[in-house]
Amino acid sequence: MQTDLIIKENELIDPAIYPEDQRGLVEDFNARIKRLTGIITGIGKEYHTIWVINSKTMDMDLYRSTGENTNRSAVALGFQFDNYDRFIEEYVDRFVVTNIESIQRDVKMDYVLSRIKDGDLFTLDYMRLADDGNMSYHQMAFALAGQPGETDNFILAFRDIDKTIRKHIADKRYLREQLDIVETLSRDYYNIFKINPKTGDVVILKLDGYVTKGMEGAGEKVYSYDVLYKQYVKDRVYSEDQEWMYNAISLETIKSKLKDNSEYVSSYRVMDKGEVHYYQFTYILINANVPNSDLLAGFKNVDDIVASAKERQNLEILASTDLMTGILNRGSGERKVIDAMANNKAGMLCILDIDKFKEFNDKLGHNVGDKVLRGIADVLKITFRDEDIIFRLGGDEYAAYVMNLNDEEAGKVVLERLFSEIAKMDFPELEERKVCVSAGAAFYKGGVKQSFEELYKLADSGVYESKKIDGSAVTFR
Incomplete structure (x- = not known):
């Protein structure tokens, strides 16, 4: 489906073929078209999917979909619900997995128009659930499809910013070496360790959760990675996950995972007082620009996230x-x-x-x-x-x-x-x-x-x- 707003520059009206007293009007028309196509073309360089929406009728037209990093289900949703209010409600419910309430508020038509009415670009960043079940950083952008006061149409564009966000984090990481990063991680992670991948030395930076045998509290004392790695898995990890976990957090696996990525994240199960709980580990490079940079490892309980995901899944099944x-x-x-x-x-x-x-x-x-x-x-x-x-x-x-x-x-x-x-x-x-x-x-x-x-x-x-x-x-x- 293509919008009737797509006009190429070589299709603009030639003022020379009109009488002199009408050329000013023709040139004004051409200027407006150039402004309009310029806005769409500018967004089109960075955004893989672009919809043009009429703010009066709320009708949606697909301007562009490259297929690159595009969630097929999200595009199909736009064809199924070609009314903006219905589409955006379904989109947020199905694909947005972080800050859902604030996103729901910010994508409402009245709020969007209030943000872009003067010609500004309005963007929203969030984590998106893709067709393959993976999550990535994503962005919606809104802009007027023309000059303020001259158009009823606006643009809704989507792009994947996963690589950009992760690179930004990596580029800044050297400025936040130890304590700054720990403060960031501390909001979520109970246990945080600094690891030298070459020697296997471990320093405890935070230890509010389970204390592995052979370790004490946070401080300057240096431990062998084997104490964290082998003892923790043996005493803490659920029996069915232990073999996988031994391989998943071995130094060889971690270094391999971090060759092309600055972050390595996965989940596992913990047995505590006869109950199984869901946990997540995260390994990140302190400085992605330095070969064999020290690592930070964080461990946290994610029972609430798993429970809410299951609840959402159950509600989706019930609703369907x-x-x-x-x-x-x-x-x-x-x-x-x-x-x-x-x-x-x-x-x-x-x-x-x-x-x-x-x-x-x-x-x-x-x-x-x-x-x-x-x-x-x-x-x-x-x-x-x-x-x-x-x-x-x-x-x-x-x-x-x-x-x-x-x-x-x-x-x-x-x-x-x-x-x-x-x-x-x-x-x-x-x-x-x-x-x-x-x-x-x-x-x-x-x-x-x-x-x-x-x-x-x-x-x-x-x-x-x-x-x-x-x-x-x-x-x-």
């Missing part, structure tokens, strides 16, 4: 699940299909509707109707594969997107198996009534421009035709 049947609800199911299509994953979209379902409720009671609804969901689970997307549309309607299935013959085989399983449904309360469904199916071939709405309409029209046939049936479109 249809409570009646236990399969995906309409919103989450459609989002997954849209994402699959955006990634050119071919497949068959099948929509099915339970025939004469109203009779089950009216004549046999809603309890029986609910049993039928759950029974259909169970049949869908056993008929389709884990990679397929099954969800309830609402009422007595269901949908399935069957991955990598794009021809009618194969579709018939799958749906005949589905109909056979539905025919086996047997509840005593049905009083010999049989459950039948009417289905419609349509194919997305992949690599073809087609929206989910178009595919849905095709499949849905097939349901209407199948209703004219007795028993379970499918019509392909």
